[in-house]
Each structure stands twice: as structure tokens, then as C-alpha cells.
Amino acid sequence: MNKQIRSLSIIAISFGTLLSACSHEDKTKAYEAGDPVIHNMDTTVKPGDDFFKYANGTWLRKNPIPAAYASWGIGNVVQDELRDRMKKINEDALKANAPKGSNTQKIGDFYFSGMDTVNIEKQGLSPLKDELDKIDRITDIKSLVEEFAHLQRIGVTQPIGAYVGQDAKNSSKMALGLYQSGIGMPNRDYYFNKDEHSVAIRTDYQNKYLPTMFKLTGLTADKAAAAAKKTYSLETFLADSSRKLEDLRDPYHNYNKMTLAALSKLAPDIDWKPTFEKMDYKNADTVIVGQPEYYRALNKALKVYTIDDWKNYLRNNLITAFGSYLSKPFDEEVFRFYDKVIEGSTAQLPRWKRVLDTENGLMGEVLGQIFVKEYFPEKTKERYVKLVEEMRASFKEHIEKLDWMSPATKEKAYYKLSKVNPKVGYPDKWKDFSTLEINRGPYALNVLRANEWWHNFSAAKLGKPVDRTEWDITPQTYNAYYNPSNNEIVLPAGIFTIPGYKDENIDDAIIYGYAAASTIGHEMTHGFDDQGRQFDAAGNLKAWWTPQDSVKFSQRAKMLIDQFNGYSIYGLHVNGKATQGENIADLGGIVIGLDAFKKTQQYKEGKLINGLTPLQRYFLGYSLGWLTQDRKESLSSQILTNEHAPAFMRVNGPFTDVPEFYEAFHIKKGDKMWIDPDKRVKIW
Numbered sequence: 001m002n003k004q005i006r007s008l009s010i011i012a013i014s015f016g017t018l019l020s021a022c023s024h025e026d027k028t029k030a031y032e033a034g035d036p037v038i039h040n041m042d043t044t045v046k047p048g049d050d051f052f053k054y055a056n057g058t059w060l061r062k063n064p065i066p067a068a069y070a071s072w073g074i075g076n077v078v079q080d081e082l083r084d085r086m087k088k089i090n091e092d093a094l095k096a097n098a099p100k101g102s103n104t105q106k107i108g109d110f111y112f113s114g115m116d117t118v119n120i121e122k123q124g125l126s127p128l129k130d131e132l133d134k135i136d137r138i139t140d141i142k143s144l145v146e147e148f149a150h151l152q153r154i155g156v157t158q159p160i161g162a163y164v165g166q167d168a169k170n171s172s173k174m175a176l177g178l179y180q181s182g183i184g185m186p187n188r189d190y191y192f193n194k195d196e197h198s199v200a201i202r203t204d205y206q207n208k209y210l211p212t213m214f215k216l217t218g219l220t221a222d223k224a225a226a227a228a229k230k231t232y233s234l235e236t237f238l239a240d241s242s243r244k245l246e247d248l249r250d251p252y253h254n255y256n257k258m259t260l261a262a263l264s265k266l267a268p269d270i271d272w273k274p275t276f277e278k279m280d281y282k283n284a285d286t287v288i289v290g291q292p293e294y295y296r297a298l299n300k301a302l303k304v305y306t307i308d309d310w311k312n313y314l315r316n317n318l319i320t321a322f323g324s325y326l327s328k329p330f331d332e333e334v335f336r337f338y339d340k341v342i343e344g345s346t347a348q349l350p351r352w353k354r355v356l357d358t359e360n361g362l363m364g365e366v367l368g369q370i371f372v373k374e375y376f377p378e379k380t381k382e383r384y385v386k387l388v389e390e391m392r393a394s395f396k397e398h399i400e401k402l403d404w405m406s407p408a409t410k411e412k413a414y415y416k417l418s419k420v421n422p423k424v425g426y427p428d429k430w431k432d433f434s435t436l437e438i439n440r441g442p443y444a445l446n447v448l449r450a451n452e453w454w455h456n457f458s459a460a461k462l463g464k465p466v467d468r469t470e471w472d473i474t475p476q477t478y479n480a481y482y483n484p485s486n487n488e489i490v491l492p493a494g495i496f497t498i499p500g501y502k503d504e505n506i507d508d509a510i511i512y513g514y515a516a517a518s519t520i521g522h523e524m525t526h527g528f529d530d531q532g533r534q535f536d537a538a539g540n541l542k543a544w545w546t547p548q549d550s551v552k553f554s555q556r557a558k559m560l561i562d563q564f565n566g567y568s569i570y571g572l573h574v575n576g577k578a579t580q581g582e583n584i585a586d587l588g589g590i591v592i593g594l595d596a597f598k599k600t601q602q603y604k605e606g607k608l609i610n611g612l613t614p615l616q617r618y619f620l621g622y623s624l625g626w627l628t629q630d631r632k633e634s635l636s637s638q639i640l641t642n643e644h645a646p647a648f649m650r651v652n653g654p655f656t657d658v659p660e661f662y663e664a665f666h667i668k669k670g671d672k673m674w675i676d677p678d679k680r681v682k683i684w
Contacts, residue, residue, distance in 0.1 A: 086360065159238060166485035177289070217315055
């Protein structure tokens with residue numbers, strides 16, 4: 001879902017009491033106490049010219065982006081609230097004298113190691129000495145590939161992008177896959193695009209970042225420059241055979257299942273069976289290769305570039321992966337390039353916040369078990385389980401009314417919709433971190449061991465039955481997702497959050513816009529977007545549409561692609577094809593959530609709240625979910641590398657396709673957001 005970008009950790013503050021639960025007097029007092037949308041609005045902006053600014057402009061003006069951030073919005077506000085609570089949990093764990101191996105011990109020791117800046121500065125690069133020595137011992141292609149396998153285990157980028165995941169055509173089986181990998185910049189297009197943003201970033205990467213990192217390993221300036229030049233050349237070679245963002249959206253084109261013998265013909269200079277075994281992928285007899293042309297190029301690169309070239313490339317990748325956990329020179333250079341140059345941040349977060357974010361990323365479920373007990377009671381979970389079912393019923397009604405879909409496809413769509421499995425709030429069972437070793441030694445080594453723990457956790461799934469109860473996200477995360485292989489929507493506690501407001505202060509219109517439309521309906525629609533629709537009710541990649549209906553869907557999706565291709569910022573056009581899945585899900589969530597909202601008492605009564613109709617508040621509630629502003633660098637990077645359009649486009653774009661939006665805000669022909677009715681997109 002990526003709530004711009006909604007992968008932020010936050011605390012869930014429950015909300016959503018129905019209006020009918022309050023007396024008129026109570027409701028009046030509640031709205032006098034606070035309204036989550038009215039104070040954000042900038043009524044000097046015409047809603048028909050730029051609805052995002054109309055809905056959120058005052059908040060954006062009063063809340064400039066802090067120096068340490070590339071963007072700032074609602075998710076960041078609640079993330080800060082969570083960090084305060086996480087800090088207390090960690091500080092309590094530090095004092096607890098907990099038994100070795102307990103979750104409390106691991107929390108406390110991880111935090112201690114991350115905050116122990118005196119020893120981190122003394123240690124310099126020494127925590128990685130053993131790893132650098134392994135790279136130094138590479139002598140030939142065989143030992144080079146063995147090192148690729150080792151680095152895979154500890155979370156370092158290298159050219160073999162191996163993973164274990166559900167077989168797209170047999171969702172009950174965990175399969176071994178290969179994906180394009182190996183580059184240091186965020187996207188292959190940075191190596192080739194001629195726009196100002198891309199040119200500036202690759203110039204810095206070649207001439208400043210890479211030479212600096214090599215000098216930090218002890219190379220002279222001349223040798224560092226030479227190593228940087230060769231490393232950049234190697235990465236460019238790999239990038240040239242990597243697929244573009246939009247080409248990665250076709251699940252059939254990126255599904256190429258083959259035996260290890262066939263893989264050996266594709267890349268014969270890699271001995272695949274022992275390589276996979278060194279990665280702990282045991283007894284693999286087949287592999288799903290996403291991008292075969294990339295592995296042909298990798299095989300060629302093994303011979304085009306010298307062993308010394310490869311060793312320097314791996315040294316940089318190792319130090320880049322762990323630079324943020326080493327002494328200041330490494331930490332500051334990684335920040336300078338990846339956060340300042342690419343994203344536009346001008347200062348780092350305070351160290352305690354960065355340590356907590358790292359801990360949450362590596363041991364999030366350990367913290368999550370504490371989190372849900374305090375901040376997401378069962379009553380709140382029940383509320384959103386009910387809302388999911390309301391959205392499912394609304395979606396079914398939409399399918400019934402479609403004039404472009406045949407009865408045969410509709411029946412299968414009903415069935416798939418009925419089988420969508422909602423996971424709400426938090427897991428029913430938690431991951432067991434008992435084998436993860438955390439101590440008060442070097443911070444970088446705690447991170448390394450945690451990376452290896454996650455690798456082993458994933459590798460152990462190969463050949464085993466799929467655990468459909470597992471969550472790939474923590475409860476305290478400000479994000480949600482749809483998994484096509486499980487036909488499931490996963491809605492963590494953290495996603496249902498409006499910071500600073502209690503239950504009695506929020507009306508249904510805001511709930512249905514903010515939570516039902518932008519989150520629940522959005523994720524549900526992903527099961528029927530350009531990618532998700534190609535998977536059946538059991539989660540298998542399988543054609544279940546009639547050919548005629550597939551053509552009709554694609555024609556409608558093409559209208560949305562063209563609509564978003566027309567949006568641009570800073571001279572960069574949105575990639576309508578790459579973002580179509582998210583745009584389809586946004587539009588679907590809005591219209592499905594709207595029809596669910598129309599069944600509520602608030603909508604039927606039509607009473608004004610702070611001068612706003614229920615319908616107006618619905619659209620404002622949706623816009624609240626995308627309350628975000630970004631630096632120029634961050635927006636430019638997002639357009640080039642991300643399948644999500646910028647936040648303001650995810651409000652203004654789909655709203656122009658919704659007739660009720662025009663009705664609610666009296667949008668007229670001639671207004672900037674007007675689209676003629678025959679050109680408005682309607683899919684679901």
C-alpha cells in the first residue's frame with residue numbers, strides 16, 4: 001500500500017465510534033474538542049483546482065519538513081509517538097537484568113550496543129575485519145561465487161538475488177527464486193537516464209561516494225579512484241541487463257521455472273548446486289528465474305571483470321550495508337549519499353531514534369508483542385474486522401453492477417472475493433527469536449547476526465508447507481499489503497491511526513475515507529488490479545477470466561495509465577504503467593468505500609459537521625490518509641524507482657474519476673480538476 005511511503009512504524013490510537021453512539025450534545029462537544037480535518041484545510045484554494053492542497057494545505061504550511069526527513073506527514077507524527085514508547089521499553093529492558101536469551105535481554109542489549117558510541121568510534125572498521133578478510137581470500141571465480149553465497153546470508157547486496165517464496169503457479173509450495181540484483185543505486189534507470197536528478201546522483205556516486213568509501217577502507221586516493229571507476233563499470237554492466245520497473249509488473253514474463261541443469265546452461269560459470277547449498281537452500285531441484293537475461297549478463301561479467309575488480313565491488317557493498325552501524329566516517333558518508341543526495345534530507349535523526357528504527361526492523365515482533373497488549377485492545381480489533389466485511393459486501397455489489405464483465409467471470413470474481421483472508425491488528429502466533437544471539441558487543445555484528453537469522457528463517461521454509469498464518473509486517477507498522485499468493489489482506493494495528501484523536505472525536509465519514517477506502521478497500525482491490533487479477537482464489541497464477549473480459553479490463557486500465565502518464569513534477573512524468581496497480585487500488589478503494597459509507601446513519605441523515613456535509617467529510621478523510629509533503633529529491637527519486645505515485649497525485653488523480661466528488665464540491669467544467677464524464681475511468 002505504501003502510505004507515502006506508508007512503511008513507517010507507529011502507535012495505533014483506536015478511533016471510530018459511530019455517531020449514533022453519541023447524543024447530539026455529546027457530539028457537539030466532541031467536535032468542539034477537535035476535528036481531524038477542519039484545521040488542516042486551506043479554503044483559499046479552490047477544491048476543483050487542487051483538492052489535496054484544499055484539504056491539507058494549512059497543515060502542510062504549518063509543518064515544514066524537518067531537516068532529518070525526506071518527507072513529512074501524518075505517518076511521521078505518529079511514528080514519533082511510537083518511538084517515545086519504544087524508548088521507554090528499551091530503557092526498561094536495559095535496567096532489567098533479564099535472563100540471557102530472553103526477549104527483554106535482547107531488546108536491552110541491542111539498544112545498548114547501538115547507543116555505545118564510545119566503543120563504536122574506537123572500533124572503526126574492525127567489526128568487519130573477518131568479513132573483509134574473507135573477501136581478500138578470493139582467488140578465482142569459484143571462490144568469488146562462494147563469497148556471493150556467504151554475503152547473501154548476512155544481508156549484503158551481491159549479484160545473485162536468491163530468495164525463498166511461494167511458487168506463483170503453485171501457492172502451496174515454497175520455491176527457490178532468482179531475481180535481478182547487484183547494483184548500488186536504487187534503480188537501474190539511474191545508470192542511464194538523462195534527467196537532471198539522475199545525472200546528479202550518478203555523478204556523485206561515481207566521483208564522490210565510491211572513491212570516499214574505498215579511501216575509508218585504506219586505499220590511497222589514486223587506487224580508490226581506480227576501484228570506484230571499475231565498480232561503477234561493473235554495476236552499469238549488470239544494470240544494462242536489468243528490467244525496468246514497469247517490466248517487472250508482468251507475473252508471467254517474470255516467471256521462468258527451470259531445472260538446475262537449465263540454469264547451468266544459462267549461467268555455466270556458476271556451480272549452482274553447491275552455491276545454493278552454501279546459501280542453505282538445500283535440495284533445490286528447480287528454480288524460478290525472474291529475469292534470465294540478467295543471469296546471462298552476470299555470467300559474462302564474471303569473465304569480463306577481473307577478480308580484483310570483483311573484490312573491490314564486494315568491499316564497497318559490505319561497507320555500504322553496515323556503514324550506518326560503524327564509526328562516524330562510514331555512517332556519515334552512507335547518510336550523505338543515500339539520504340541527503342538521493343532523498344534530500346539535510347540532517348540525521350538523533351541516534352536513539354535510528355537505533356530504535358533498526359531494532360524495529362530486525363526484531364519488530366519482539367516489540368510488537370508488548371505493543372499490542374498496551375495499545376490495540378480486542379474491542380478495537382473487532383471494529384475493523386467488521387469494517388472489512390462491510391467493504392467485502394460493497395465490493396461484491398460493485399461486481400454485480402459491472403456492465404463490462406461477463407457472468408462467467410463474475411462468478412469466479414465473487415468466489416475469489418469470498419476467499420480473501422483478512423488479517424487484522426496482529427498475528428495469532430508470534431515468531432520465535434530464541435536462536436537469535438544479541439549481546440553488548442559491536443553494534444554492526446548484532447545487525448549482521450540478525451540479518452543472518454532472517455536469512456535462515458527464510459531458507460528453512462524451502463520445501464515445507466506454506467504457513468498461511470505468518471505475517472510479513474509488524475503490528476506497529478504504518479502500512480498494509482495484499483499477498484496474491486495467499487489471497488490475503490494484512491492490516492496491522494498501526495495503519496488504523498489518526499494521531500491525537502480519541503474515539504468519540506471521529507465520525508464515520510472520516511473512518512470510511514481514511515481507513516475503509518484508503519486502506520481496506522485499497523488492499524482488497526489489489527486482488528483485482530493488473531497483477532492481482534491474474535491470481536485465482538487459491539493464490540495461483542492462473543487465467544480465470546474470459547479472454548474478452550481481460551481485454552475489456554486492460555482497455556479500462558489503459559485509460560488510467562494514460563491519465564497518470566499525463567502527470568508530472570520537476571520535469572519528470574509519472575510512469576502510468578508502473579504505477580497502475582496502485583492507482584487501480586486507490587480508485588477501487590475510494591468507490592467501494594464510498595458505497596459502504598452510504599449505508600451509514602451519518603450519510604443518510606446528511607447533517608453538517610463544522611459546515612461540511614458527510615460526503616465532503618468522506619473525501620477529506622481519504623485525503624487525510626495521504627497528508628504528506630516531500631522534498632524535491634525524494635519526489636524525483638520516487639517517480640523513478642517506486643510503483644506508487646506521489647501522495648498528492650493519489651488524491652487528486654482518482655478523485656477526478658469519481659462522480660460524487662464533483663457533486664460534493666460543486667466541481668464545474670473549467671476547473672483544473674474537471675475531466676469530461678466520458679473520459680473518467682471506471683474499473684471496479
